Amino acid sequence: MASFTKWLGAGLGWSFGGPIGALLGYIVGNVIDGFTKKDIQEFRQQAQHHNNDTLSGDFEISLLILSSFVIKADGKIDQRELDFVRAYFVKMYGKDRANHAFRLFKGIINSQDLSVRQISLQIRQQMQLASRLQLMHYLFALAKADEIITPDELDMLHKIAGYLSINSHDFESIKAMFYKNAESAYKILEIEKSATDKELKAAYRNMVKKHHPDKVKYLGDEHLKGAEEKFLKIQEAYEQIKKERGL
Template structure:
């Protein structure tokens, strides 16, 4: 049974508490104690399964509420941002109940009464040392910010603050932004694909440049550096590893798509480097 099924069935005694617990409880129509916040990673004898289920609940709650907050950051929620949130829900193959909860959380994040720092602080506490999960969380938020084709100053401030709260450096944030851009979130919005169809040579060079951005290395990087970056990214986005650490099972498809793009980028770079073949 998934984390969601256990939650609804009371199979693991939901005790997330804190602002995330209160927010999620309200999304389900339940009243949960705002004052209780148990980080099972820091308790001796705690069940690893329980810890992961709480992390999954926290990740789900923070993801959709922060998507709503980010969408409203520039003053208006665009149809593209709403469509992206819906696409995330669709990719997760959410049940009717899960979808309703996700929509409620998204709308709650848009309200003036929403407190993002409280949500992010508890998310960091709940995820503990699961840094790859924090990275995936930021990647989802960055992708959302690029959906309307413009990274607004207000949106970037939200993203930078989210990274600060989660302990992610600005350098790592910039690397995530470059990766998301290269994967098409921003460049497609600006018609680079259309230009590429007119000039195949330009398209090829752009694709190769994007491949290096996805891998997070310069074109001048050595073969060893390219391989190391590729293996690190694969490890960071490995779906099974992420789920075992607390990524909701429903988000496996998102992680799988990322690994597919990373592999494609590496293949393109390898094809253009005789020494890597």
């Protein structure tokens, strides 16, 4: 119990407030043995000291809750998607921390009447754009875990992106990283196939600034891994177009 309390309290800031905080209080109090309302109140008092900062745990909780919306979007819970969440957390945070997270995730995914709008708006208000883009990249990977992104899942991803204030260009760029076709590389760089070489280079520089892993460095080294994967897709798209054009 002590280790779970330490894990939860040490990494959360603004997540203990608003609709996410209410959800956590309900789930932890009903799912995690030995956890009391007093524990939640103490954590909320801790969070007041850094309420405007996004800590690693805030990003982690955001991943878990938004994952539940995507997984349940098509009306079923696919084991491959659950396995993806567990594997991702083990890769990012290590086995012990992942086990704690997955205990919480079981309560989240079984919760009813969650508002994707309220949850997403709280995340948007507190989290920088670079981190929100990283969240969206992860959610696309999750939706693709069972090899196909269904229309219902894509609709949910659209909805979440809208609430997170991720514009259509950024959304389509991330989406193109998971849909391979003749236009994918251009969509990743947010340009048309008719773009000039000069426009191509400018678009690449812009994407580097927007998606550079250093943008989420404040979350901790564990989050650089996911950001680097997304950054690599941008570099690969640029190199592919340059090769096609003989540049």
